[in-house]
Amino acid sequence: GPLWERPLLEVRLGELHTWISTCSFSAQGLLGAVQRAWSSFCAKYIHVKQGGPAGLSMLLAGYCLLSYGWNYQHFSKNSLGSLV
Amino acid sequence: VLHTTRPLHTTQQSLAPVPPLPEKGGEVRHGVIPEEFFQFLYPKTGVTGPYMLGTGLLLYLLSKEIYVVNHETAAAACILSVIVYAIKKFGPNVAAFADKLNEEKMASALAMKNEAIETLQKAIDEEKKEQWRVEGRTYLFDAKRNNIAMLLETNYRERLLMVYNEVKKRLDYQVAMQTLKRQKEQEHMIQWVEKNVVQSITPQQQKESIAKCILDLKALSKSAHAAV
Numbered sequence A: 001g002p003l004w005e006r007p008l009l010e011v012r013l014g015e016l017h018t019w020i021s022t023c024s025f026s027a028q029g030l031l032g033a034v035q036r037a038w039s040s041f042c043a044k045y046i047h048v049k050q051g052g053p054a055g056l057s058m059l060l061a062g063y064c065l066l067s068y069g070w071n072y073q074h075f076s077k078n079s080l081g082s083l084v
Numbered sequence B: 001v002l003h004t005t006r007p008l009h010t011t012q013q014s015l016a017p018v019p020p021l022p023e024k025g026g027e028v029r030h031g032v033i034p035e036e037f038f039q040f041l042y043p044k045t046g047v048t049g050p051y052m053l054g055t056g057l058l059l060y061l062l063s064k065e066i067y068v069v070n071h072e073t074a075a076a077a078c079i080l081s082v083i084v085y086a087i088k089k090f091g092p093n094v095a096a097f098a099d100k101l102n103e104e105k106m107a108s109a110l111a112m113k114n115e116a117i118e119t120l121q122k123a124i125d126e127e128k129k130e131q132w133r134v135e136g137r138t139y140l141f142d143a144k145r146n147n148i149a150m151l152l153e154t155n156y157r158e159r160l161l162m163v164y165n166e167v168k169k170r171l172d173y174q175v176a177m178q179t180l181k182r183q184k185e186q187e188h189m190i191q192w193v194e195k196n197v198v199q200s201i202t203p204q205q206q207k208e209s210i211a212k213c214i215l216d217l218k219a220l221s222k223s224a225h226a227a228v
Helices: A016-022 A027-046 A054-070 A072-077 B035-045 B049-063 B071-200 B203-227
Strands: none
Touching: A027 A054, A054 A072, B035 B049
């Protein structure tokens, strides 16, 4: 299909910047994008007959990475590289 | 604004029945990395590519101190090992339990559906039987009609009998009147005739008749004396 209707995973690397230019960055557009991403994740890993630990563990891993990224300042204070 | 020229319900899609859930979720390797990543790197780097990438990334993060090793690292390692052990040990049990719950739900829903189908089938059979019974209703009405006709007939005949009796009583009365009248007339006439006859017997006739009777009696007595 046309470029602006394809999901992100089906966009080639070379067309990435054109794709980004076509998607809407308004509040409604972003919210719609987040909703679509969440619903596709749920449909793939959670709403199945025989799910495993995969869905929940991926969410937890993502949460761990995000929280590590938000608290990086605090961590780097105690690192070896900050010894004066 | 409804575009009346637009045709409604052009596709076969409908909200019910809901399509069934997929059997298995997306494949995930080592619990956190989806299989698509490995497939994505397979054409270029083969099987070991993602692992090399992972090792290199890990060493880079550690060496550049983008990932800081502190007490929380040890805590995370312990927690992770416990979680992995628990999942490996109790995973299948939990899965079997969840499957059993699902089975029970499905069984109850199926039972409800079957029950509903059975009750509806019974209702259909009852309805058919009622329809068959309706056919017999004509006979019922015929019997009732016969009954009513008989009642009417008996009533009519009773009244006819009553009329006959009444008329006969009146006619008998008339007949009795006539006979009585004739009887009275007869009696009266006989009495009148007797009276007139008695009146018409003059004294002279009476003397003559008495003398004749005496002569007759004498004659008779003479004949009787003679007989004796």
